[in-house]
Amino acid sequence: MADYTLNIAHLYGDLMNTYGDYGNIIALKYYAKQIGVQVNVELVSLNDDFDGHAYDFVLFGGGQDYEETIVAHDLKNKAGQIKDYIENNGPLLAVCGGFQLLGHYMEMADGSKVDGIGVMDHYTTNMTADEVQTLKGQRLTGDITIKNDETGETYHGFENHQGRTFLGKGERALGQVTKGQGNNGMDQSEGVIYHNVYGSYFHGPIFTRNGNLAKRVLATALSRKYPDIDWQNKLADVSAESF
Amino acid sequence: MTIKSTLAKFSAKSSHWFLRDILHRGGTSLPGKLAVAIDPDILHKLSNDFDLVIVTGTNGKTLTTALITRVLEAGGYSVITNPSGSNMIQGITGTLLTTPIKPSPNGKKPVAVLEVDEANVERIAQAIPPKMFVLTNIFRDQLDRYGEIYTTYLKIVAGIRKTPDAVVLTNADSPIFARGNFNNHRIFYGFDNVAPVDYQDIKAPNNTDGILSPTDNSVLHYNFITYANLGKYFSVTDNFVRPQLDYRVTSVDQLNPKFSEFSIDNTPLRIEIGGLYNIYNALAAYAVGREFGVKPSDIKTAFESNAQIFGRQESIQVKDKDVTILLIKNPVGTNSVIDMMMTDPEPFSLITLLNANYADGIDTSWIWDAEFENLHNAKLTALATGGQRYQDITVRLKMADFNIEGTYPDLSKITEAITKMPTKKVYIAATYTAMLQLREQLRAQGYIKEEF
Ligand SMILES: [Zn+2]
DSSP: OOEEEEEEEEETTTSTTTTTTHHHHHHHHHHHHHHTTTEEEEEOOOOOOGGGOOOOOOOOOOHHHHHHHHHHHHGGHHHHHHHHHHHHOOOOOEEEHHHHTTTTEEEESSSEEEEEOOOOSSSEEEETTOOOOOSSOOOOOEEEEOOTTTTTEEEEEEHHHHHEEOOTOOOSSSEEEESSSSSSSSEEEEEEEEEEEEEEEEEHHHHHHBHHHHHHHHHHHHHHTTSSOHHHHHHHHOOOOOO | OHHHHHHHHHHHHHHHHHHHHHHHHOOOOOOHHHHHHHHHTHOOOTTTTSEEEEEEEESSHHHHHHHHHHHHHTOOOOEEEOOTTSHHHHHHHHHHHHSOOHHHHHHSSSSSEOOOGGGGGGHHHHHHHHHHHOOOOOOOOOOHHHHHHHHHHHHHHHHHOOOOTTEEEEEEEEEGOOOOOOOOEEEEEEESSSGGGOOOOOOTTTTTTOBBBBTTTOBOOOEEETTTTTTEOOSSSSBBBBOOOOOOEEEEEOOSSOEEEEETEEEEESSSSHHHHHHHHHHHHHHHHHHHTTOOHHHHHHHTTOOGGTTTEEEEEEEEEEEEEEEEEEEEHHHHHHHHHOOSSOOOOEEEOOOOSGGSOOOGGGGSHHHHHHGGTTTTEHHHHHHEEEEEEEEHHHHHHHHHEEEESSSGGGGHHHHHSSEEEEEEEOOOOHHHHHHHHHHHSSSSSSSS
């Protein structure tokens, strides 16, 4: 039996599951197993209560437009608890649609506007919006590389999104784009970091291709739950998949 | 036929003759392109020559089309059909113009059975009002090209709405087909092989698309699931349930990688191909056959005497290895291939080849939605990887807790990979362009003789 456990909530995992986002959980399990940590995963979906105290990590993935509008509606009922979780430094990875819905609003490809829950300060227009000056009217699709200047880490992935996200107050980019387009194709930002929330447009998924980031987030989550143990040190010898 | 369309038909035939004789290949879209350039109404002018059956959906179009063709032929119809892959407007026009239509031996109108790409359904239906649509399933394909499942379905519905007299023969087990604002007569086929006492109350696994109720968008529950989002579904928030079935699989008696035995409406049947998902194709063909008045005994004969139409799972001898090549392209298809391997009673090895060219889908993230973990429940002995994106597939399988015995980015070493495997039976699961490269290598090394 493992001595330590990590409880993961997969937010709307049955509806927001379009681009292999679940792979991020597979990657966390893979690294956790090597340091004797047992990972439990629970689905939190439509009409379910989200109790942030029960979880050490949350994954909120992307979905198809149709499902996203259904999720956006239900998400309002969970907004307060998600905000508490985030403000209490709960670790969360939000990808694509999940990233967008934590902000103020998003615009679908057809121009319809969907409210986010505004627990973070970014917003998302669609690819034809007035403020879009780069690759207007086109999806941002292709290989992408970014660099996080604070840690010096480089992340590789694949982006495939029509929405253009603009970061707001207190939000830093996950990295600066060195190849590809990123959040909006204009300001070189990709993704977001806010408290312990990581947001990204990366498919791949991001934790499977970037073991350095997976280990960093895993250490953050475990240190928050078990502060007396040096998790960074424990993970130092685990080799990170990176390509 | 007007002079213009006669000319168009003649021109298509000439170019087809030219291509067939000079380039040794059929099924090209060039004759169709020439004909459409001369007379855009050419398809419409053909529409009195035959009854049209349009087969569309994400997976299973090709085999379903081939099975329907054999079934109708067994019932005495003269049938024309399009070669696999030629399922867009140009290719279809070419097929219709260059295939001679003979009178049916049974005296009824000949039938054109056409596999049609989802996005081309409306144009084809508009040109030639079909007698019947056959809908197989809609799953997520490569999203970088095809868009979302509900959008895809709306494209099909647009064609259905234009032709209110067409019968819509539908896979009842797919909840998305319960949607659609059209009043066409619907006929439903599905699985009914589970006794009500064995019904469960389950939900589809997390990676499943298209599980929302059409009434109120609640997540559907199932009494049983056959695969992916297919099964006997019901809503827990209202009275919405799977439609009543007109044609049903009443038992599944034997499943293994080489053949399946089952019964439809209590008629025992056998097809020479593995995989539960292929039983759906047989069921659709059975239903079409019955709707066209073909006797169950003739359908049975059609299934059992045409083993070569199941050629998709190709077996090749490489030295002492018995190699089966399987195409993978999306999560549902890959899960089906994995399910099929789980029915193999013999120990086997697996080589998985991943490319990310346009024809494969340039986004490889779908491999994380396929449940490779289930291979722990199969008689899998050894695993190797390869292809341009070997790193992605290697890490995928590593994180699924498998040891990777070898990695072959360069497919010129593929026979070495095959012969190194410890088992006699070797599966190679490959994306589209990886499969083409693999076949090219095997041909260069003399293990495949024919041109394809
Ligand atoms: Zn995305």
